[in-house]
Amino acid sequence: MTAGETLRGLLELTRPVNVIAASVLTGIGAFVAGGVTSHPVEVVAAVVATGLAVGAGNAINDYFDREIDRINQPQRAIPRGAVSPRGALLFSAALFAGAIGFALVLPRLALAIAGINLLALVAYTELFKGLPGLGNALVAYLVGSTFLFGAAAVGEIGPAAVLFLLAGVATLTREIIKDVEDLEGDREEGLRTLPIAIGERPALWVATALLVAAVLASPLPYVLEEFGAIYLAAVLPANAIMLYAAYESFSDPTAGQSRLKYGMFLAAVAFVLGRAVEVVGAA
Incomplete structure (x- = not known):
């Protein structure tokens, strides 16, 4: 695999459309809370942290699902060999670390939401995905919490x-x-x-x-x-x-x-x- 193919594979792991969508939802949460102009640094940090966390969660999901994907989704980055399982795991860890770094500048409530969400993203595939209703509920919480996270970033729910x-x-x-x-x-x-x-x-x-x-x-x-x-x-x-x-x-x-x-x-x-x-x- 060439470097270009590997970079493309890493980008695919993040699901760029999902990353952009989640980041926009966080921005909407901050706007709805009325803090975009008064807390621009926190808003940017929350939006970037959301994008990195979602990308990390998608990457680690593909890492855990790699054997199933060899059968059901062979075109994905890990099954087709564009990214190794170890490379996907390290890439996910790096994105999580970046998300944590940006979240550290946020108020305590936003930081708490970020911590819960990071744990949920890691635990989803291994613990909740196969449980009736619970996996659905966790996905629903994560989607809704992007708005809450954006609002908490500016200190006003x-x-x-x-x-x-x-x-x-x-x-x-x-x-x-x-x-x-x-x-x-x-x-x-x-x-x-x-x-x-x-x-x-x-x-x-x-x-x-x-x-x-x-x-x-x-x-x-x-x-x-x-x-x-x-x-x-x-x-x-x-x-x-x-x-x-x-x-x-x-x-x-x-x-x-x-x-x-x-x-x-x-x-x-x-x-x-x-x-x-x-x-x-x-x-």
Whole structure:
């Protein structure tokens, strides 16, 4: 393997799209908390730490999954020989070290969230991935916590706590629906996902009930007068899309989980609009 192929393999290990997406979510969390202009150093440190941590988590996931990937994903960096297992492990450790370095400049709450997330990323594949529901819940927490981490980095949780809840539960719902979608393949591979453990429809009802609870909590920033009517006008359609996606998943899991993703995006936009209007109004 040439140096260029190895570098390409290392980049693939990080899942660059996931790294960028998670970093953007952290930035949104900081913006929603109202601290982008007042705490620029902390925001940059949190965004970079998130990207490095996500890249590290993806790399170590591929390290632990290398034998399964030789069968299911032979084109990935380790199975095809672009990166050695030891090289992937060292690369992951270096990224984790970088994430810790950037996180050290952040407030204690953000540092605590970073520490929990780093442990969760390492433990996911070995301890939680095969456990019904728990693996889904951990992924959901990690996605939602990017908003919380960004807010904690600027020392103000505020409405980002509701965004954390909504994003986390919506992600959990989507993960369960995806498991329903992959039911036959997962059963053949001997996995113990939630739909396999308790049944397809009961799993979908669990996912729907959790989503309904999160949707009911979504108006809180408006009720508490943290955001105005613009936020409410944007988050209600997002809620409607996500609830319809959960309903649709009972007949078409593929369409349901895809539609849920759009609802999640619109919900994040609602929080950004809510904060933007507050910033403009205060100017």
